[in-house]
Amino acid sequence: MPSHDPTASPSPAVSSAKPQRQALTDSVYEAIKAMVMDHEIVPGARVGIESLSRSLQVSPTPVREALARLESDGLLVKRSLAGYRATELLTPEGMEQLFEMRLLLEPRAAALAATYADEAQLDTLEQLLDAMQSRPEVDGRYAAYRDFVALDQRFHDAIAVGAARPLLADAIERLHSHLHIFRLRSVPGAGEPTLAEHERIVRAVLRRSPERASEAMTEHLRLSLERQRNQEGVS
Numbered sequence: 642m643p644s645h646d647p648t649a650s651p652s653p654a655v656s657s658a659k660p661q662r663q664a665l666t667d668s669v670y671e672a673i674k675a676m677v678m679d680h681e682i683v684p685g686a687r688v689g690i691e692s693l694s695r696s697l698q699v700s701p702t703p704v705r706e707a708l709a710r711l712e713s714d715g716l717l718v719k720r721s722l723a724g725y726r727a728t729e730l731l732t733p734e735g736m737e738q739l740f741e742m743r744l745l746l747e748p749r750a751a752a753l754a755a756t757y758a759d760e761a762q763l764d765t766l767e768q769l770l771d772a773m774q775s776r777p778e779v780d781g782r783y784a785a786y787r788d789f790v791a792l793d794q795r796f797h798d799a800i801a802v803g804a805a806r807p808l809l810a811d812a813i814e815r816l817h818s819h820l821h822i823f824r825l826r827s828v829p830g831a832g833e834p835t836l837a838e839h840e841r842i843v844r845a846v847l848r849r850s851p852e853r854a855s856e857a858m859t860e861h862l863r864l865s866l867e868r869q870r871n872q873e874g875v876s
Protein backbone atom coordinates (compact mmCIF):
# COMPACT_ATOMS: atom_id res chain seq x y z
CA MET A 642 0.00 0.00 0.00
CA PRO A 643 1.25 3.49 -0.77
CA SER A 644 1.61 5.80 2.19
CA HIS A 645 -1.27 8.21 2.62
CA ASP A 646 0.50 10.21 5.31
CA PRO A 647 0.21 13.81 4.12
CA THR A 648 3.11 14.87 6.30
CA ALA A 649 5.51 12.36 4.75
CA SER A 650 8.33 14.08 2.91
CA PRO A 651 8.41 13.67 -0.89
CA SER A 652 12.17 14.01 -0.86
CA PRO A 653 14.06 10.88 -1.91
CA ALA A 654 16.51 11.70 0.89
CA VAL A 655 14.22 10.06 3.45
CA SER A 656 14.48 6.70 1.72
CA SER A 657 18.10 6.37 2.83
CA ALA A 658 16.85 6.05 6.39
CA LYS A 659 14.58 3.15 5.46
CA PRO A 660 15.75 -0.44 5.49
CA GLN A 661 17.46 -1.33 2.25
CA ARG A 662 14.79 -3.76 1.16
CA GLN A 663 12.06 -1.14 1.50
CA ALA A 664 14.20 1.34 -0.43
CA LEU A 665 14.59 -1.19 -3.24
CA THR A 666 10.85 -1.87 -3.37
CA ASP A 667 10.19 1.88 -3.43
CA SER A 668 12.57 2.51 -6.30
CA VAL A 669 11.19 -0.44 -8.29
CA TYR A 670 7.69 0.91 -7.63
CA GLU A 671 8.69 4.40 -8.87
CA ALA A 672 10.41 2.96 -11.95
CA ILE A 673 7.39 0.89 -13.02
CA LYS A 674 5.02 3.72 -12.15
CA ALA A 675 6.98 6.04 -14.46
CA MET A 676 6.66 3.48 -17.28
CA VAL A 677 2.89 3.40 -16.81
CA MET A 678 2.60 7.19 -16.53
CA ASP A 679 4.71 7.73 -19.67
CA HIS A 680 2.85 4.97 -21.59
CA GLU A 681 6.04 2.95 -22.04
CA ILE A 682 3.75 0.30 -20.64
CA VAL A 683 0.84 0.83 -23.02
CA PRO A 684 -2.67 1.12 -21.51
CA GLY A 685 -4.27 -2.33 -21.53
CA ALA A 686 -0.92 -4.11 -22.01
CA ARG A 687 0.09 -7.18 -20.04
CA VAL A 688 2.69 -6.50 -17.37
CA GLY A 689 5.03 -9.45 -16.87
CA ILE A 690 6.88 -9.96 -13.59
CA GLU A 691 9.69 -11.88 -15.29
CA SER A 692 10.39 -9.35 -18.02
CA LEU A 693 10.27 -6.41 -15.59
CA SER A 694 12.65 -8.09 -13.17
CA ARG A 695 15.00 -8.76 -16.09
CA SER A 696 14.89 -5.22 -17.47
CA LEU A 697 15.20 -3.61 -14.01
CA GLN A 698 17.82 -6.19 -12.98
CA VAL A 699 16.15 -7.03 -9.68
CA SER A 700 14.62 -10.20 -8.26
CA PRO A 701 10.90 -10.87 -8.82
CA THR A 702 10.02 -10.11 -5.17
CA PRO A 703 10.24 -6.29 -5.24
CA VAL A 704 8.56 -6.32 -8.66
CA ARG A 705 5.66 -8.32 -7.25
CA GLU A 706 5.35 -5.89 -4.30
CA ALA A 707 5.49 -2.88 -6.61
CA LEU A 708 2.77 -4.33 -8.86
CA ALA A 709 0.48 -4.86 -5.87
CA ARG A 710 0.94 -1.19 -4.91
CA LEU A 711 0.27 -0.04 -8.46
CA GLU A 712 -2.90 -2.12 -8.41
CA SER A 713 -4.10 -0.22 -5.33
CA ASP A 714 -3.26 3.04 -7.15
CA GLY A 715 -5.61 1.91 -9.93
CA LEU A 716 -2.81 1.89 -12.52
CA LEU A 717 -2.83 -1.91 -12.89
CA VAL A 718 -5.50 -4.58 -12.62
CA LYS A 719 -4.93 -8.19 -11.68
CA ARG A 720 -6.71 -10.95 -13.57
CA SER A 721 -6.43 -14.20 -11.60
CA LEU A 722 -4.69 -16.34 -14.25
CA ALA A 723 -3.58 -13.76 -16.79
CA GLY A 724 -1.54 -11.70 -14.31
CA TYR A 725 -1.40 -7.91 -14.33
CA ARG A 726 -2.47 -5.49 -17.03
CA ALA A 727 -2.16 -1.72 -17.21
CA THR A 728 -5.58 -0.09 -16.77
CA GLU A 729 -7.07 1.84 -19.66
CA LEU A 730 -6.74 5.62 -19.74
CA LEU A 731 -9.55 7.83 -18.51
CA THR A 732 -12.06 8.50 -21.28
CA PRO A 733 -13.51 12.04 -21.58
CA GLU A 734 -16.62 10.69 -19.78
CA GLY A 735 -14.40 9.14 -17.10
CA MET A 736 -12.71 12.51 -16.61
CA GLU A 737 -16.09 14.26 -16.21
CA GLN A 738 -17.17 11.63 -13.68
CA LEU A 739 -13.94 11.91 -11.73
CA PHE A 740 -14.43 15.66 -11.39
CA GLU A 741 -18.11 15.15 -10.54
CA MET A 742 -16.99 13.00 -7.58
CA ARG A 743 -14.30 15.47 -6.60
CA LEU A 744 -16.81 18.34 -6.69
CA LEU A 745 -19.09 16.36 -4.36
CA LEU A 746 -16.36 15.51 -1.87
CA GLU A 747 -13.61 18.12 -1.85
CA PRO A 748 -15.46 21.43 -1.34
CA ARG A 749 -17.13 19.81 1.67
CA ALA A 750 -13.73 18.65 2.92
CA ALA A 751 -12.32 22.19 2.52
CA ALA A 752 -15.24 23.67 4.48
CA LEU A 753 -14.76 21.15 7.30
CA ALA A 754 -11.00 21.73 7.29
CA ALA A 755 -11.63 25.46 7.81
CA THR A 756 -13.46 24.51 11.00
CA TYR A 757 -11.55 21.49 12.28
CA ALA A 758 -7.96 21.54 11.01
CA ASP A 759 -5.56 21.79 13.95
CA GLU A 760 -2.40 23.90 14.09
CA ALA A 761 -0.15 21.11 12.85
CA GLN A 762 -2.46 20.46 9.89
CA LEU A 763 -2.52 24.16 9.03
CA ASP A 764 1.29 24.17 9.11
CA THR A 765 1.33 21.19 6.75
CA LEU A 766 -0.92 23.02 4.29
CA GLU A 767 1.33 26.06 4.30
CA GLN A 768 4.43 23.91 3.87
CA LEU A 769 2.90 22.08 0.92
CA LEU A 770 2.01 25.42 -0.64
CA ASP A 771 5.61 26.63 -0.24
CA ALA A 772 7.03 23.38 -1.60
CA MET A 773 4.87 23.65 -4.71
CA GLN A 774 6.09 27.20 -5.42
CA SER A 775 9.54 25.81 -6.10
CA ARG A 776 8.27 23.09 -8.45
CA PRO A 777 5.90 24.72 -10.95
CA GLU A 778 6.86 22.10 -13.56
CA VAL A 779 4.07 20.11 -15.18
CA ASP A 780 5.32 19.55 -18.72
CA GLY A 781 6.98 16.61 -20.33
CA ARG A 782 7.70 13.19 -18.93
CA TYR A 783 6.60 11.86 -15.56
CA ALA A 784 10.11 12.14 -14.09
CA ALA A 785 10.02 15.93 -14.70
CA TYR A 786 6.63 16.64 -13.14
CA ARG A 787 6.47 13.79 -10.60
CA ASP A 788 7.21 16.02 -7.60
CA PHE A 789 4.60 18.55 -8.63
CA VAL A 790 1.94 15.85 -9.01
CA ALA A 791 2.90 14.27 -5.68
CA LEU A 792 2.68 17.64 -3.92
CA ASP A 793 -0.63 18.48 -5.60
CA GLN A 794 -2.06 15.13 -4.49
CA ARG A 795 -0.71 15.60 -0.97
CA PHE A 796 -2.20 19.07 -0.80
CA HIS A 797 -5.67 17.72 -1.57
CA ASP A 798 -5.17 14.78 0.80
CA ALA A 799 -4.02 17.19 3.54
CA ILE A 800 -7.22 19.24 3.18
CA ALA A 801 -9.18 15.99 3.42
CA VAL A 802 -7.31 14.94 6.56
CA GLY A 803 -7.92 18.38 8.11
CA ALA A 804 -11.66 17.81 7.67
CA ALA A 805 -11.51 15.35 10.58
CA ARG A 806 -13.75 12.88 8.74
CA PRO A 807 -11.75 9.71 8.10
CA LEU A 808 -14.36 8.25 5.73
CA LEU A 809 -14.40 11.41 3.65
CA ALA A 810 -10.59 11.54 3.54
CA ASP A 811 -10.45 7.89 2.54
CA ALA A 812 -12.94 8.42 -0.28
CA ILE A 813 -10.93 11.36 -1.62
CA GLU A 814 -7.58 9.54 -1.39
CA ARG A 815 -8.92 6.41 -3.05
CA LEU A 816 -9.78 8.33 -6.20
CA HIS A 817 -6.03 8.83 -6.86
CA SER A 818 -7.25 11.70 -9.05
CA HIS A 819 -3.90 13.22 -9.82
CA LEU A 820 -2.28 10.04 -11.07
CA HIS A 821 -5.14 9.33 -13.45
CA ILE A 822 -5.41 12.87 -14.71
CA PHE A 823 -1.68 13.30 -15.28
CA ARG A 824 -1.30 9.85 -16.80
CA LEU A 825 -3.68 11.00 -19.51
CA ARG A 826 -1.61 14.06 -20.23
CA SER A 827 0.31 16.66 -18.33
CA VAL A 828 -1.15 20.07 -19.00
CA PRO A 829 1.53 22.56 -20.08
CA GLY A 830 1.30 25.79 -18.13
CA ALA A 831 -1.04 24.40 -15.43
CA GLY A 832 1.53 24.99 -12.68
CA GLU A 833 1.00 28.67 -12.00
CA PRO A 834 -2.81 28.82 -12.01
CA THR A 835 -2.79 25.75 -9.74
CA LEU A 836 -0.55 27.56 -7.24
CA ALA A 837 -2.75 30.65 -7.16
CA GLU A 838 -5.88 28.54 -6.70
CA HIS A 839 -4.30 26.51 -3.90
CA GLU A 840 -3.25 29.72 -2.20
CA ARG A 841 -6.85 30.93 -2.19
CA ILE A 842 -7.98 27.67 -0.57
CA VAL A 843 -5.33 27.88 2.13
CA ARG A 844 -6.12 31.52 2.87
CA ALA A 845 -9.80 30.66 3.40
CA VAL A 846 -8.93 27.69 5.63
CA LEU A 847 -6.52 29.83 7.68
CA ARG A 848 -9.24 32.46 8.10
CA ARG A 849 -11.51 29.72 9.36
CA SER A 850 -14.10 30.51 6.72
CA PRO A 851 -15.92 27.32 5.67
CA GLU A 852 -17.92 29.09 2.96
CA ARG A 853 -14.92 30.66 1.28
CA ALA A 854 -12.90 27.46 1.57
CA SER A 855 -15.64 25.48 -0.11
CA GLU A 856 -15.99 28.13 -2.83
CA ALA A 857 -12.25 28.27 -3.44
CA MET A 858 -12.06 24.49 -3.78
CA THR A 859 -15.04 24.42 -6.13
CA GLU A 860 -13.42 27.12 -8.25
CA HIS A 861 -10.09 25.25 -8.34
CA LEU A 862 -11.75 21.99 -9.43
CA ARG A 863 -13.90 23.74 -12.08
CA LEU A 864 -10.87 25.51 -13.52
CA SER A 865 -8.72 22.40 -13.56
CA LEU A 866 -11.49 20.46 -15.31
CA GLU A 867 -11.64 23.33 -17.79
CA ARG A 868 -7.88 23.05 -18.38
CA GLN A 869 -8.32 19.32 -19.01
CA ARG A 870 -11.19 19.87 -21.45
CA ASN A 871 -9.11 22.39 -23.39
CA GLN A 872 -6.44 19.74 -23.82
CA GLU A 873 -8.76 17.21 -25.43
CA GLY A 874 -7.52 16.17 -28.83
CA VAL A 875 -4.04 17.43 -27.95
CA SER A 876 -1.61 14.62 -27.23
Ligand SMILES: [Zn+2]
Binds near residue numbers: 793796
Ligand atom coordinates in the same frame (compact mmCIF):
# COMPACT_ATOMS: atom_id res chain seq x y z
ZN1 LIG B 1 -4.95 21.10 -6.81
